[in-house]
Amino acid sequence: MIDIIVAGGGPAGLATAIHAALAGMDVVVVEPRTAPVDKACGEGLMPGGVAALQAIGVRVDGHPLHGIDYVDAATRARAAFGHAPGRGVRRTALHAALSARAADLGIPTITGKITHLRQDEHGVEAAGLRARWLVAADGLHSPLRAWLNLGRPDRRPPRYGLRRHYRLAPWSDYVEVHWSPAGEAYVTPVADDLVGVAILTSRRRGFDEHLTAFPTLLPRLAGPAATSVRGAGPLRQRVRSRLAGRVLLVGDAAGYTDALTGEGLCLATLSARALVGCLAAGRPQDYERAWRRLSRTHRLLTGALLSAAHRPRAARLVVPAAARLPALFTAVVRALA
Secondary structure: OEEEEEEOOOHHHHHHHHHHHHOOOOEEEEEOOOOOOOOOOOOEEOHHHHHHHHHOOOOOOOEEEOEEEEEOOOOEEEEEOOOOOEEEOOHHHHHHHHHHHHHHOOOOEEEOOOOOOEEOOOOEEEOOEEEEEEEEOOOOOOHHHHHOOOEEOOOOOOOEEEEEEEOOOOOOOEEEEEEEOOEEEEEEEEEOOEEEEEEEEOOOOOHHHHHOOOOOOHHHOOOOEOOOOEEEOOOOEEEOOOEEOOEEEOHHHHOEOOOOOOOHHHHHHHHHHHHHHHHHOOOHHHHHHHHHHHHHHHHHHHHHHHHHHOOHHHHHHHHHHHHHOHHHHHHHHHHHO
C-alpha cells in the first residue's frame, strides 16, 4: 500500500507530492490533463511563495517583482516587499517547473480523474489504487470536496476572474492593482516582453468592456493581445473542514477567499508542506489548525479588502487611504508577502 494518492496535478497537488517524496513517502499523482496546464490567475508569486518553491528545489523564470502599487484614477500608493523580490511567472512555466521537479524525484503520474472514493479506518481506495491517505488538490470547484459534502453555502455576490496577456515590455517591476467601483485589475509583468492583466469583478461582461473602468490602465494596453481570455469563478469557496476521515484538502480545494491579495500560490505551497508534516508525524488531526494558522492573515486582510470592494463608496477610498498611510500600507503588503 502506498502512502499518499494526490488527486490533482496542479501546483498545489505537485507541491504536496514533492514534499511527500522528500519526506520519504510513496506518492502517486492522478491528473487528467497533460502538463503544462494554463489557468486564469494573476501569475504573481509573493516572496514567500518564491522561497517556499526554492526550498523544494523548484526555480522558475519570469520577471522580478519588487512590490505592490495601488492605483485609481487620481491616486497611487506604493509598497515595497522589502529584502526579497517576488516573481511574475506564466502559469504554464510554473506548472512545467513543478512537473519537472516531480519527475526528477521519480513521482509517478497516472492519467485520470478522481470524483469518488472508498475509505475505511486503514486506508483509501481510488483510481484503482489503495493508499493510507488521499489528498484532494482538485481545484476551486473540487469534485471530491463536493462528494464528501465539505462545502458550505455562500450568499454573498459571486466574484469572477478574467485574464489576458499583452505583448509589450513591462513599464514597472511592481504589481499594479487598479481599483474602481466596478472591480480591480491586476497588472503583472511575467517576462521582459509580456504583461498579464487579470480582472476581478462581480459584474458579468466582456474583458474589453471591463477595461473601460480603468482609465489609467487602458492607454497602456495598445499592443496586441498575446493570449485569449481565460476565466475562473465563482472565486469564494467556503469549506467546513479540510479533513474527512483519511482525505485531506489542499490548495483551492481547501477553501478560497478571493484573489485580491495574490497569495493563492504561496498559501498552497506552504499548506502542502504543513499537510505532509502532519502526516509524517502521525498527527493528521493537526492539519486543520495548521491550515488556519497559515491562512489567518490572508483571510482577515483579504476579507476586509473584499468588503470594501463590494461597496462602491468604500472601494473609492481604498487607494487614497493607502496613500495617506504609507507605513500601514507597507506593513500590510509585507505581512502578506
